[in-house]
Amino acid sequence: MTRLIQRLLPQGRTLVTAVPYLWLLMFFLIPFAIVLKISFSQAAIAMPPYEPLVHWAGERLMQIQLNLDNFAFLVEDNLYWKSYLNSILVAGVSTLLCLLIGYPMAYAMARSSPSTRNILLLLAVLPFFTSFLLRVYAWIGLLKNNGLVNNALMGLGLIDQPIQMLQTDFAVYVGMVYSYLPFMILPLYSNLEKMDLTLLEAAADLGCRPWQAFLKVTLPLSLPGIVAGCLLVFIPAVGEFVIPSLLGDPGMLMIGKVLWTEFFNNRDWPVASAVAIALLLFLVLPIMYLDRAQNTAGEEGEHK
């Protein structure tokens, strides 16, 4: 009987592995190969709007035309460089702001009593479950010239006339931090919550002041949480489209917006693909790093 199970086991395992594996290969990995392929082709007025790469010339002769124009275009045109750099800047600053706001929150959550902890955790997760689009939209109403924030500031007599906040970089940062904050809080919280508090007692016994203990014990130990949180915010923020297009200046250069415009407005699929490939090349390393970080975290959990 056991032998029978053992013989059946690998088969079952293969099947269980194969189904999600094939799905992800088919609908996540192979598409990138197609994007790469189309980034080498030429735009055409057709449906789909690009020239085929492979031409059949004669009986068995296959011609492949690789067209590097799209990438040359990306390098030559300043618009793309500026968009990439600006996206990285905006994503980097947003990540930093998320960390500065999220760390104290995660710390406070992890150090409160177990019953409050669960309620606070639920409160931090709940925005995840409410529409991202509508939460970004809410900020339009708050930041408008006659919006809630300006009205409140004028009511308090702090300003005489409304400050232009909507359609500025400020609004984009607010929207970014607001939307991505839960992604920062959750990994930090789960890291800080697991921390062995006796280490802090030991530090105190050895004469560490609380802030020294924080800097020398808590902060270094929470580094994996910080790294995971920062990557979870930074990577999707680089390609963000919705927040800059709803809250930012229409002229604000963000690579997600550029890709969207190339695709939907200019109908230039090959250039859009080239933009995507260039962005992907930039993000591959952080994504791999995130994957490795998550795996080590998972293994540590298994050992416990």
Next chain:
Amino acid sequence: MHGRSWFRNLSLIVGFSFLYIPIVSLIVYSFNASKLVTVWGGFSTKWYGALLQNQQILGAAWLSLRVAALSATLAVALGTLAGMVLARFGPFKGRTLFSGLTTAPLVMPEVITGLSLLLLFVTMEQLIGWPAGRGMTTIVIAHVTFTMAFVTVIVQSRLVQMDESLEEAAMDLGARPWKVFFLITLPIIFPALLSGWLLAFTLSLDDLVITSFVAGPGSSTLPMVIFSKVRLGVSPDINALATILVTIVAIGVAIAGVVMTRQQKARDRDAQMALAANQQMIESLKKG
């Protein structure tokens, strides 16, 4: 110590106000009689009425709900398998790639995922004639692909926390792997599946960017309609819609919370009973 707890409370209050004031403001202004969203013109429910008259929004909402229910269910099925593979199967050939493929969709900028899926569908249509055109099928496939990553993470972390000895005990008693999974593992990780389903459902219901790429001309989902309206400015009926969605989500999360607490209590009770039975047995053995 007092100084520090003061700082902690402050950071919690400021942080959570920041997270919740926009949502609360949406709800409050949905009951505003004035069309100017930021000027209070008295209490009114007229925007809810206007919303129920809007066929475009209702049609889009119906499509979005069907897409979300279907893709959340498929995502839970696939994500549970993937979570099992990552948490229980140990090293195997191609594991690194598999783990990368489950992590990457979590963070991949949506414009890239959307564009690549669209190009895949177009190529597939050219090669094998399926999917013919774009619509609900392509949207569901796209949504399953990016939401299953979230389910995988939730299920995997739940399985890692779970006591493996229960599964081993069932195996020792002769249960086949699939039986162990359905009778032992699945009931224990059920709350994780439930929250995975809810998260996949809301992510699908909410997605604008990926959907815009893979949706055909005739299939506008709710976020696509909202986005085209919102681009032109604030409109009060969108506030009403937001309030309805937030309420539905809050109820869903509350129900899930109650179910999970109950399960937890039932488990604790079972554990206590098992412990008591054990103790009795030891006592009787001692006496004997």
